[in-house]
Amino acid sequence: MTYNSSDNHESKWEKFFKWVNGEQALDSVWEKELKSKILGKRQKRHKSIEDVIDKINAQSKKIYIFFSIIITVTYIGILLYTAVLLPEHGNELNPTNNEVSQRYVENGVNDTGAVNAVSAMILEYRAFDTFGETVALFASIICVAILLKKDRSNLCPQEEREYIEDEKILNADGNGILKFTSRLIFPIVILYGVYVILNGHISPGGGFSGGAIIGAGLILYSAAYGDKNLKHIVNYNSFSKVVCGCLLVYFFSKGYSFFTGGNHIKSIIPKGTPGNILSGGLILPLNICVGAVVACTIYGFYSYFTKGDI
Amino acid sequence: MIKLITTNYFEMTAIILFGIGFMNILLQDNLIKKFIGLNIMDTAIYLYLVSYGYISNRTAPIIREGNWQYVNPVPSGLVLTGIVVSVSMTAFSLALVQRLYKRYGTLSFDEVIKKLRSGEAQNGSES
Numbered sequence: 225m226t227y228n229s230s231d232n233h234e235s236k237w238e239k240f241f242k243w244v245n246g247e248q249a250l251d252s253v254w255e256k257e258l259k260s261k262i263l264g265k266r267q268k269r270h271k272s273i274e275d276v277i278d279k280i281n282a283q284s285k286k287i288y289i290f291f292s293i294i295i296t297v298t299y300i301g302i303l304l305y306t307a308v309l310l311p312e313h314g315n316e317l318n319p320t321n322n323e324v325s326q327r328y329v330e331n332g333v334n335d336t337g338a339v340n341a342v343s344a345m346i347l348e349y350r351a352f353d354t355f356g357e358t359v360a361l362f363a364s365i366i367c368v369a370i371l372l373k374k375d376r377s378n379l380c381p382q383e384e385r386e387y388i389e390d391e392k393i394l395n396a397d398g399n400g401i402l403k404f405t406s407r408l409i410f411p412i413v414i415l416y417g418v419y420v421i422l423n424g425h426i427s428p429g430g431g432f433s434g435g436a437i438i439g440a441g442l443i444l445y446s447a448a449y450g451d452k453n454l455k456h457i458v459n460y461n462s463f464s465k466v467v468c469g470c471l472l473v474y475f476f477s478k479g480y481s482f483f484t485g486g487n488h489i490k491s492i493i494p495k496g497t498p499g500n501i502l503s504g505g506l507i508l509p510l511n512i513c514v515g516a517v518v519a520c521t522i523y524g525f526y527s528y529f530t531k532g533d534i
Numbered sequence: 535m536i537k538l539i540t541t542n543y544f545e546m547t548a549i550i551l552f553g554i555g556f557m558n559i560l561l562q563d564n565l566i567k568k569f570i571g572l573n574i575m576d577t578a579i580y581l582y583l584v585s586y587g588y589i590s591n592r593t594a595p596i597i598r599e600g601n602w603q604y605v606n607p608v609p610s611g612l613v614l615t616g617i618v619v620s621v622s623m624t625a626f627s628l629a630l631v632q633r634l635y636k637r638y639g640t641l642s643f644d645e646v647i648k649k650l651r652s653g654e655a656q657n658g659s660e661s
Contacts, residue, residue: 281644292560300553307545308538314590321589325606333597341595341607346614357618364622371629428594432614498597525625529632 337495338425338504347430347507347514351478354510358517362471365521365528374532390531394450406448413441421515425504431511435518442523451527458523460534467520470513477506544585551578563642565631569624576620583609583616 311318328345338344346354379387421434446454496503527534539546551574558571587609595607631641638646 289561292557296553296557296560299556300549303549303552304546307542307549310538310542310545312538313541313544313585314588316589316592318586318589320586320609321606325587325608328607329595329597329602329604339597341597341604342610342614345607346611350611353615357615360619361622364626367626368629371633427596432618529628 333498336504336507337498338507339498340425340427340430342428343425343430343507343511344504347425347510348505351506351510352481354514355474355478358471358474358514361517361521362467365467365524368525368528369534372528372532376533399448402448406444410441410445413444414438417441417515417519421511422501422508424511425507426499426501431514432518434511435515436522438515438519439522439526442519443526446523446527451531458520458534463520463524463534466516470516474510474513477510544588545582548578548582548585551575551581563644565634565641565643565646566628568643569627569631572627573620573624576616580613580616583613 328341328349332341332344333339336344336348338348374383376387417434417437419434420429420437421431424430424434442454442458451458491505493505495505498504502508524534555571555574555576555578558574559568562568562571587606589605592603592605593601595604595610597604634646635641638649640646640649
């Protein structure tokens, strides 16, 4: 660690700028000074201060457990009492089954051309919400990449040892069952994922579930054979291009409603016959975009958590 | 009232699951177990929402001609949003936990706080 806590002559602003530029960690600037002051004073006064702190901690731990149990039990009791007073489960006259869902079911096919009411709702009526969801996934993969990305040429000794061990395990001929089974299953998994994405508007499924299936297939392949064979197709370049391209396509096809407002159901794209695969206007391309983003994100999570790189 | 206890058991189960997850968050010391508790709470909320969209003797909202008896499609969309947000939050928090483990060498929340207070952070992999 390259903390240079020895030079105390800098002003606070200089320290702050150094922290912003990433040259110095913040805790070395403020916390260490404070701690050395406080702890130094304390150790002089009470030599057995750690014992006292431990005793207080043990007591407060007991109080904490007691109160957390009481709070949870009362909370759950109130909620259970409320659940008893709620309207009956599965009754069609419940206030939740109001004109909103009725309108989605009755006018969904005419408005959007998609047979699946949930797909019509999330990708046509509320398309900007789904855009927000996709951006949330994108943001989380960016955060994971920031936190976990490893530099292959700049590893600490322990990480280097782990890396070499992983390579050994991958290159060993031990996991024959996994390799054979994944060779059988992998094409079927990918095919099923593509099917779920492409049929998102006429059957249960859609971009999120299909993308998760494709991501799981990529994870299976990567776990069995290592990422060397997959590197030609799924590497950092293709990953960023696919994710950013799909998000941009989504934004330019549906994001204008952030500025124009109102519902944007009327579009120049023909809706087609409901029930065919080429129907539903923009729902099919948007499903493909969402599926690609989700697949890349799921595989990205896996590879960042295991290898620290994509 | 007793009749409602027997009919509203989906909501009851969801609330009890929520309580289990909440207790996990409060009482578990291990950080990964805390996030497992958070995921249990998420699952309880999905169960609650989906059980609210359900209407007995009706089918999934894939619309065919001559049939207008479908369950409520709105909670399904809400649950979809919830699942996506939960996945991204779980991944982000687990990445943070991994960084914390590298820095402090422990997954126990109390140990981390103790080491933070006494200022003896292990330097781990950060060079």
